[in-house]
Amino acid sequence: MKYKETLDWMFAQLPMYQQKGKIAYKDKLDNSINFALHLNNPEKKFKSIHVAGTNGKGSSCHMLASVLQEAGYKVGLYTSPHLKDFRERIKINGKKISKKNVKRFIAINKFFLEEHALSFFEMTVGMAFHYFAEQKVDIAVIEVGLGGRLDSTNIIVPEVSLITNIGLDHIHLLGDTLEKIALEKAGIIKKGVPVVVSETQAETKGIFSMLASQKKSSIVFADQKDIVVYPTDLLGKYQTKNVKGVLACLKELTGFKIKKKHITKGLLSVVKNTGLLGRWQQLGQEPTIICDTAHNKEGLALVLNQIKQQSFDKLHMVVGFVNDKKLDVILSMLPKDAMYYFVCPNVPRGLQVKKLRQLARDFDLNGEAYKSVLEGFQFAKSRAKKNDFLYIGGSTFVVAEIV
Known part of the structure; x- marks a missing residue:
């Protein structure tokens, strides 16, 4: 073979x-x-x-x-x-x-x-x-x-x-x-x-x-x-x-x-x-673009705390998850003042994006659903101004599609 x-x-x-x-x-x-x-x-x-x-x-x-x-x-x-x-x-x-x-x-x-x-x-x-x-x-x-x-x-x-x-x-x-x-x-x-x-x-x-x-x-x-x-x-x-x-x-x-x-x-x-990839990895400047493979409550808490310490005008978050996570806990942690771009990683366990968007709305997280990780990422980049902060994460598989 x-x-x-x-x-x-x-x-x-x-x-x-x-x-x-x-x-x-x-x-x-x-x-x-x-x-x-x-x-x-x-x-x-x-x-x-x-x-x-x-x-x-x-x-x-x-x-x-x-x-x-x-x-x-x-x-x-x-x-x-x-x-x-x-x-x-x-x-x-x-x-x-x-x-x-x-x-x-x-x-x-x-x-x-x-x-x-x-x-x-x-x-x-x-x-x-x-x-x-x-x-x-x-x-x-x-x-x-x-x-x-x-x-x-x-x-x-x-x-x-x-x-x-x-x-x-x-x-x-x-x-x-x-x-x-x-x-x-x-x-x-x-x-x-x-x-x-x-x-x-x-x-x-x-x-x-x-x-x-x-x-x-x-x-x-x-x-x-x-x-x-x-x-x-x-x-x-x-x-x-x-x-x-x-x-x-x-x-x-x-x-x-x-x-x-x-x-x-x-x-x-x-x-x-x-050759390590995906750990608070910077993908761009003006706007600052960061991805991270953190995908559970404890890991995301550390990443979200790191985001709070950054200086920016507007926060854009491209997020997707797999379907075996306790999302109620995770979604309750996410900042409500961010603009969200909901995506689904291209794996069988990926959480369907429409379901994610609906769950997110229950936690006052506002944003749109996109057909792919790349589409969500591209939309986020097109909307983010140079002093904004753009984060991509929620799952290893989301990060894998853009690094």
Whole structure:
């Protein structure tokens, strides 16, 4: 198969959570364990850092990878979802896996994948781990896809585990309280492996401490430590919490020589070193145009607070969502004095734009519905004056259509 045919087969034949939701979620690790065995257990052939959390885990992964690259190491980076290109999920020192490698991996393992009906995520994790082992990376930074305990990535035994924070996201799969979700995320804590928590939360601190104690793992709550926060090229003041977690994580990482200069340069070169997109990313000036992939209550609260700190005449918001979010909570948070351009991301889970507009009107949010993300974005740009502020977000998939 050609590369496009390979991707079409991966996307179409096997369910993918980011596109299809709950039907793609598997509640056990058997497939991941069996596939790893089939691949000769590549996850045992490289060192790793495992990163979970509701918000900030992607940014934290990219920061960690950038610092380790600056220290001279060959660094694998596995993240999800991708914005533009599937290959963004699997990188070494910022370079995406080649199309040739993707095609070859699927071709060689296609019979096994079909026979065992692996999910999109299970096969992609296997691809990443095989690639990192084959390429002999010094260390890989591995982002949890969903939850932790039952996530396909949770077959690794890392050098350090990092949990950024806990929020009410994917409650239909992970639980409807912070405590229940924390139990799922804490599933990445391994016996004797140090764990860092970026953000202390009253509802979850006891759970993390208890599970770390049971596993005889040391635990550090980064925001309770006297940590000097280095600047980063990832814009948005909300990154401060992520930086603290990253710095505490690096301190727990033994066997790697990381100096202050590596941290300084690494945190200031995250985008250049890793190719990260969509985190308070500036797309234009006069008017200021910002996009951000925040898509749940906690993440959007940080972004909305950042918007409040900007100086502008009029706020324009191009927003769209997927249909499994608690929109009542999210819509109640959005500023009522903005001009809205309601859109629907082009994925099966996208919330229909007419329904979104109707829901938004119940919260006194005024605006029109548009046929596509691009059309809404273009209308917003045509109406915004040079001293205005234009924001695009609400879903990773909305951002993916314009970056």
